[in-house]
Amino acid sequence: MAWLFLAIGLTLLTVGATWLTNGSVAVAKRLRISEYLIGMTIVAVGTSLPELTVSTASTIVGNADVAIGNVVGSNIFNVFLILGVCSLFAPVLFTRNNIRIDAPMCIVTSLLLTALLWNGSLSRVEGIVMLLLYVGVLVFSYRVSRQEVNAEPNEPNEPNEEPTQSTAPFVWWRSLGMIVFGLGGLIYGATLTLNSATEIARSLGVSESVIAITILAGGTSLPELAASLAAVLKGHTALALGNVLGSNIANILLILGLCSTIMPLQMSDITMVDVAVMDAAALAVLVSALVVGHRRITWGEGLVYLATYAVYIWYLVK
Numbered sequence: 001m002a003w004l005f006l007a008i009g010l011t012l013l014t015v016g017a018t019w020l021t022n023g024s025v026a027v028a029k030r031l032r033i034s035e036y037l038i039g040m041t042i043v044a045v046g047t048s049l050p051e052l053t054v055s056t057a058s059t060i061v062g063n064a065d066v067a068i069g070n071v072v073g074s075n076i077f078n079v080f081l082i083l084g085v086c087s088l089f090a091p092v093l094f095t096r097n098n099i100r101i102d103a104p105m106c107i108v109t110s111l112l113l114t115a116l117l118w119n120g121s122l123s124r125v126e127g128i129v130m131l132l133l134y135v136g137v138l139v140f141s142y143r144v145s146r147q148e149v150n151a152e153p154n155e156p157n158e159p160n161e162e163p164t165q166s167t168a169p170f171v172w173w174r175s176l177g178m179i180v181f182g183l184g185g186l187i188y189g190a191t192l193t194l195n196s197a198t199e200i201a202r203s204l205g206v207s208e209s210v211i212a213i214t215i216l217a218g219g220t221s222l223p224e225l226a227a228s229l230a231a232v233l234k235g236h237t238a239l240a241l242g243n244v245l246g247s248n249i250a251n252i253l254l255i256l257g258l259c260s261t262i263m264p265l266q267m268s269d270i271t272m273v274d275v276a277v278m279d280a281a282a283l284a285v286l287v288s289a290l291v292v293g294h295r296r297i298t299w300g301e302g303l304v305y306l307a308t309y310a311v312y313i314w315y316l317v318k
Contacts, residue, residue, distance in 0.1 A: 002199040009192030010219040013050035016185025018223060020046050023178030030172075041138055044246025045254065047227055048074075050220035052255045054193055056262065058212075064265040066197075066212040068117075071251045072270065072278050073217025074224075075110070078244045079281035080309035081218075082225050086232045086240045087302030094241060094295045097144065102245040103286045105137070109252045110282040114275050120267045122260035130257030137249060193219065210316050213274060241285075241297075248282065277312055284308075 025042055045052075051074050058066035086092050094103075112133075116126050193216065201211040224247050228240035259265060284305070288297045297305075 002196045002203070005192050006196040006200065006215070006219075009189045009196060010222065012185045012189025013053070013193060013220060014222040014226065016049070016182045016189055018182070018226065019178040019185065020049060020182030023175040023182060026175040027172075027179070030175075041141060041246075044243065044250050047223035047243060048247045048250045048255065050189070050193075050223060051251055052258070053189070054216060054220055055255050055259050059259040059263050059265065062263075064263075065267070065269050066216065067259045068122075068256065068265055068267060068270050069210075069212030069274070070216050070220060071256050072274050073213030074221045075248045075251055075278045076213075076274075076281050076309070076312065077217050077221045078224050078248055079285060080305045080312070082221065082228050082244055083241070083285070083297055084302040084305030084309065085225070086228050087297045087305070088299050089229070089232050090235070091299070092232070092241050092297040092302075094289045098241055098245065099286075099289050099295070101144065102242060102249075103282075103289060106245045106248050107279075107282045107286060109133075109249050110279045113252050113256065114272075114279055117267060117272070117275055122256060122265040124261055124264050127257045127260030127262075127264075130253045131261060134250070134253035134257060137253065210269070213270075213316060214313060245285070273315075 025046075051070055055067040055070050058064075058070070083092055112130075116122055116130075197211050197216055200206075200215075224243060227243050231240040231243065256265070285297075288301050289295055292298075292301055
């Protein structure tokens with residue numbers, strides 16, 4: 001039954017995150033917010049909400065290893081598995097903002113977390129600082145989006161851009177309903193996932209940290225995987241990369257910042273080796289852009305990414 005509840009919980013997390021993200025994007029577009037800002041904020045945070053709910057729930061019940069391991073494992077999963085899989089379908093292209101802003105910012109936040117975890121804990125003060133830094137990221141992203149909007153030539157409105165009076169209420173209610181039900185699915189799914197994964201770990205004699213880095217991290221990263229694959233299959237490979245980088249930044253600054261603000265976190269089974277692999281994943285993206293793939297992640301690099309992830313999982317379970 002624990003495995004069944006785990007599957008149900010992960011499904012609710014995925015569906016809830018999808019509904020919440022789609023509803024939020026629809027509202028943002030109606031309010032004429034730029035796509036870059038939507039990608040760096042609403043989509044990135046929306047696809048990271050499963051990690052947020054699971055990590056927050058585990059923090060409240062005192063499972064710090066689950067909270068930290070879920071974020072570290074998700075960031076590793078996002079790069080090595082998601083980008084690896086996406087590159088097998090089409091080269092994952094880098095935009096100018098990906099290379100100049102997103103990838104370096106992802107590296108800096110990963111190294112920041114490494115430095116903060118060097119003593120084996122995250123204090124409440126450090127959590128508050130991380131949250132403030134995330135607010136700074138949002139402000140910076142907003143300014144970048146405004147520059148992009150101002151740089152674009154003004155175009156005449158499309159003839160059918162504004163909805164008619166009869167269809168506008170339906171669109172708003174549908175979008176708001178998706179946000180509400182999506183949030184409910186995330187909250188309930190997080191509770192099922194956390195409880196069932198903990199029960200499975202204890203029954204198998206496996207440490208909760210390994211479960212957090214593997215099953216929970218992969219399960220809560222399903223929205224990123226689904227969104228990135230959909231973007232690649234539709235020919236928008238740059239969106240897949242932006243989704244991963246934005247989610248990894250949100251995972252560290254927002255999720256661990258919030259969790260450690262609620263309650264200081266102590267590492268036990270999570271090691272600096274796991275954190276170092278997360279750092280390597282962040283660096284690998286920039287190396288792919290500047291050295292190997294020349295502004296793209298090719299299928300050959302994708303195979304290396306997938307092989308790296310397989311070796312890391314073997315290291316964990318051996």
